[in-house]
Amino acid sequence: MSPPLLRATGLGKTFGSFCALDDVSLELTPGSVHGLLGENGAGKSTLVKCIMGYHRPDAGHIQLGDQEITPKNPRDAQALGLGMVYQHFTLVANMTVAENLVLSRTQLPLFIDWKKEAEALAAFMATMPFKIDLQATVRMLAAGEKQKLEILKQLYLKSQIIILDEPTSVLTPAEADEVLGMLHGMTRKNELSILIITHKFREVLGFCDEVTVLRRGKQAGRGKVSQLTTNQMAEMMMGSATNLENKRVPASNVNEPRLQVHELTAADDMGVPALCGVSFEVCSGEIVGVAAVAGNGQEELVEVIAGQRIRSGGTLLVHGKDYAATRDQLHDRKVRCLPEEPLRNACVSNMSVAENMAFRSFDRPPFAIARWVLSHRQIRKSADEQQREYGIRAPSMGSPIGTLSGGNVQRAVLARELRGDVEVLIAANPCMGLDFAAVTEIHARIRKARDQGAAVLLVSADLDEVLALADRILVMSEGRVVYETRPETADVTLMGKYMAGHESQESQESPAAAE
Amino acid sequence: MEGEALGLLGVPLAVIGGALRVSPPYLFVSLGECLTEKSGRVNLGLEGTLIMGAMSAYGVSYLSGSPWLGVLAAGGVGLLLGALHAYLCQQPRVNDIAIGIALMIFGVGLAFFLGKPLIQPTAPRLPAFEFGNWSSSSPLRAALQINVLFAIGIVLAFAMRYMLQRTRWGLLLRVAGESSDSARAMGYDVARIRLYATACGGFLAGVGGSFLSLYYPGSWNEGLSSGQGLMAVALVIFARWDPVRCLWASLLFGSAGALGPALQSVGISGGYHLLSVAPYVLTLAIMMMTSSAHRTLLGQPAELGAAK
Numbered sequence: 001m002s003p004p005l006l007r008a009t010g011l012g013k014t015f016g017s018f019c020a021l022d023d024v025s026l027e028l029t030p031g032s033v034h035g036l037l038g039e040n041g042a043g044k045s046t047l048v049k050c051i052m053g054y055h056r057p058d059a060g061h062i063q064l065g066d067q068e069i070t071p072k073n074p075r076d077a078q079a080l081g082l083g084m085v086y087q088h089f090t091l092v093a094n095m096t097v098a099e100n101l102v103l104s105r106t107q108l109p110l111f112i113d114w115k116k117e118a119e120a121l122a123a124f125m126a127t128m129p130f131k132i133d134l135q136a137t138v139r140m141l142a143a144g145e146k147q148k149l150e151i152l153k154q155l156y157l158k159s160q161i162i163i164l165d166e167p168t169s170v171l172t173p174a175e176a177d178e179v180l181g182m183l184h185g186m187t188r189k190n191e192l193s194i195l196i197i198t199h200k201f202r203e204v205l206g207f208c209d210e211v212t213v214l215r216r217g218k219q220a221g222r223g224k225v226s227q228l229t230t231n232q233m234a235e236m237m238m239g240s241a242t243n244l245e246n247k248r249v250p251a252s253n254v255n256e257p258r259l260q261v262h263e264l265t266a267a268d269d270m271g272v273p274a275l276c277g278v279s280f281e282v283c284s285g286e287i288v289g290v291a292a293v294a295g296n297g298q299e300e301l302v303e304v305i306a307g308q309r310i311r312s313g314g315t316l317l318v319h320g321k322d323y324a325a326t327r328d329q330l331h332d333r334k335v336r337c338l339p340e341e342p343l344r345n346a347c348v349s350n351m352s353v354a355e356n357m358a359f360r361s362f363d364r365p366p367f368a369i370a371r372w373v374l375s376h377r378q379i380r381k382s383a384d385e386q387q388r389e390y391g392i393r394a395p396s397m398g399s400p401i402g403t404l405s406g407g408n409v410q411r412a413v414l415a416r417e418l419r420g421d422v423e424v425l426i427a428a429n430p431c432m433g434l435d436f437a438a439v440t441e442i443h444a445r446i447r448k449a450r451d452q453g454a455a456v457l458l459v460s461a462d463l464d465e466v467l468a469l470a471d472r473i474l475v476m477s478e479g480r481v482v483y484e485t486r487p488e489t490a491d492v493t494l495m496g497k498y499m500a501g502h503e504s505q506e507s508q509e510s511p512a513a514a515e
Numbered sequence: 516m517e518g519e520a521l522g523l524l525g526v527p528l529a530v531i532g533g534a535l536r537v538s539p540p541y542l543f544v545s546l547g548e549c550l551t552e553k554s555g556r557v558n559l560g561l562e563g564t565l566i567m568g569a570m571s572a573y574g575v576s577y578l579s580g581s582p583w584l585g586v587l588a589a590g591g592v593g594l595l596l597g598a599l600h601a602y603l604c605q606q607p608r609v610n611d612i613a614i615g616i617a618l619m620i621f622g623v624g625l626a627f628f629l630g631k632p633l634i635q636p637t638a639p640r641l642p643a644f645e646f647g648n649w650s651s652s653s654p655l656r657a658a659l660q661i662n663v664l665f666a667i668g669i670v671l672a673f674a675m676r677y678m679l680q681r682t683r684w685g686l687l688l689r690v691a692g693e694s695s696d697s698a699r700a701m702g703y704d705v706a707r708i709r710l711y712a713t714a715c716g717g718f719l720a721g722v723g724g725s726f727l728s729l730y731y732p733g734s735w736n737e738g739l740s741s742g743q744g745l746m747a748v749a750l751v752i753f754a755r756w757d758p759v760r761c762l763w764a765s766l767l768f769g770s771a772g773a774l775g776p777a778l779q780s781v782g783i784s785g786g787y788h789l790l791s792v793a794p795y796v797l798t799l800a801i802m803m804m805t806s807s808a809h810r811t812l813l814g815q816p817a818e819l820g821a822a823k
């Protein structure tokens with residue numbers, strides 16, 4: 001049975017005074033892969049949420065086949081054969097794969113016969129191109145497996161139209177190709193239609209048949225991928241011709257080792273070892289990139305260096321002296337940290353932007369008089385200066401930082417961390433979820449910090465970002481550094497294999513050093 | 516005397532008997548708390564619910580002459596208090612811990628206020644199974660008296676585990692407690708699931724209170740509860756959110772509470788007051804043993820204490 005045609009015509013949606021969607025149309029041809037492109041805040045999510053019944057559109061209608069549909073909630077949409085895979089996993093982490101699959105059904109029996117369900121699930125799994133252990137607890141699955149499970153869930157529900165919201169942001173390139181390739185294959189057999197929200201042109205060119213581009217809530221273009229070039233699509237997204245080349249600028253002035261990590265071990269939140277003896281050095285004036293898939297110890301590594309997690313063993317040296325990430329040491333040795341999801345990890349959401357920007361130095365002059373009395377005037381003045389310098393868009397520096405958009409929170413935290421001299425900078429996924437313009441700007445700021453002599457450790461799940469910024473690349477997998485290379489000689493396929501843990505390197509010798 | 520005839524053997528027997536008498540309130544309140552917490556919310560007000568339950572059960576039993584009507588009334592009052600907690604927690608910017616403490620104080624105060632006239636009269640008590648009738652030894656017979664309500668509680672513990680594992684209701688409850696985002700993505704109303712769970716949890720806590728006033732100690736006064744409602748929170752953590760383990764944990768807490776009186780019954784009265792703090796010491800010890808700064812507890816519903 002081939003999937004029905006999905007057509008949205010003239011959709012509009014406003015939230016308060018903000019117009020999120022304005023007269024947007026989209027047509028998903030049965031058996032095709034359709035890319036939905038746009039920068040952050042362009043209205044992609046609002047569009048698919050209207051289709052999935054999360055939001056009620058204010059204008060326009062949605063047709064499925066010959067029928068007009070008005071799903072009131074995601075369950076209605078699911079009953080119509082529409083399924084969505086969200087950017088953030090909607091799996092229940094403390095439940096098993098089998099429980100998660102059974103749960104997702106619209107009609108659950110009052111009493112659940114787990115034996116019968118297990119047999120039915122095993123039979124279903126046997127027909128699928130990838131397998132996941134049904135009894136495994138979801139928490140134990142790697143990010144790639146979770147993403148596969150999300151997609152399996154939609155297939156299990158017999159969804160004929162699957163909407164994917166940036167499905168590959170947590171996958172290695174090889175995993176992304178595997179998952180998308182499998183879905184692409186199913187559309188060729190006319191079993192599925194796919195609508196995929198993505199930032200990555202590689203995926204659009206590789207897997208999509210058609211694209212619709214949104215810009216600031218309006219339709220900016222549409223067409224067949226075979227008839228468009230990357231630059232044309234980028235132009236539709238950003239409204240002006242832009243150079244997508246993010247040029248590498250190699251380090252020019254690498255000096256003495258500044259951050260030395262030796263045999264570092266630490267446990268994760270469940271008490272399971274997450275870092276199993278990590279050793280490396282970062283020199284002044286270089287960016288060391290750590291490439292790893294989420295959940296392989298890099299989060300814990302960043303937390304230990306930032307002072308948010310206690311190490312269980314190993315040594316950390318900054319400037320050759322032992323370092324325990326106390327507030328005084330962070331200040332004296334000028335260690336700064338831009339963690340991932342800064343709103344959650346490095347901000348107090350209900351405090352003002354200005355206060356958040358003073359966290360590193362509120363207890364020192366000029367912000368504090370005699371280290372005790374805070375000068376709100378000084379704090380505000382400095383925040384206003386930095387607002388101009390970093391282009392932070394906020395109603396005022398006095399509004400709560402939680403009300404800012406992701407990119408502006410990132411800018412505010414970056415402004416705070418880069419204030420004054422920086423000798424060690426840790427940046428974790430600094431551009432996650434940001435649009436091109438913001439990415440370019442943040443990359444430039446990180447490079448500038450390096451050129452001024454900082455030792456930069458960049459942790460990122462995005463290989464392109466690591467390749468564009470780093471001067472040396474470490475690959476982490478399962479709590480260890482498994483591979484080291486240099487961007488100019490890096491083999492992306494091989495790195496992907498190491499990231500996925502498929503390859504193991506007995507000697508820690510780097511190929512670059514061996515040359 | 517029989518007690519002296521048994522000698523030191525009488526101590527474990529008295530502890531068992533005491534545990535069977537003391538543990539039912541722990542059991543009911545912890546089952547109620549377990550149900551509530553499984554849905555992702557903490558109800559610290561169950562101490563107040565327990566005492567309100569005890570007072571209303573005693574009053575209704577006295578007025579109607581039927582202790583079972585009293586138990587139902589206690590459950591009903593608990594249900595209302597639970598629903599009130601859930602309703603208040605659904606309001607924006609409301610913290611469930613703070614609401615719980617407020618409701619605890621409210622419940623205790625209201626019960627003392629309404630229960631003033633009930634201190635004097637004697638209400639009909641709940642019946643018990645006499646499992647020790649075959650024996651002529653009176654301590655043994657006393658030890659093996661099992662209250663009908665306790666028997667129901669034991670069945671309930673197993674039924675609740677079954678419910679959580681194998682029914683639609685149980686599964687949805689757990690999803691609400693593990694990830695409200697997932698539940699919402701599936702189109703379920705998390706607030707309603709939590710409302711039902713908190714109300715049912717309140718019902719159970721109320722029933723637990725009826726045991727205090729209608730069976731053991733078996734009268735209404737203001738010193739009736741000794742913090743069982745609060746200790747049940749620790750007990751649920753100790754039981755790792757599993758209803759059947761709540762049963763074992765209740766028996767353990769009951770035994771700790773019965774240790775002092777048991778020793779006294781064989782004539783060891785030294786340190787009686789010291790031993791009566793055993794349940795509290797146990798609570799502290801358990802919290803210290805099971806908590807760690809370095810990891811999250813296994814089995815803890817992920818939504819518990821999550822910032823909204």
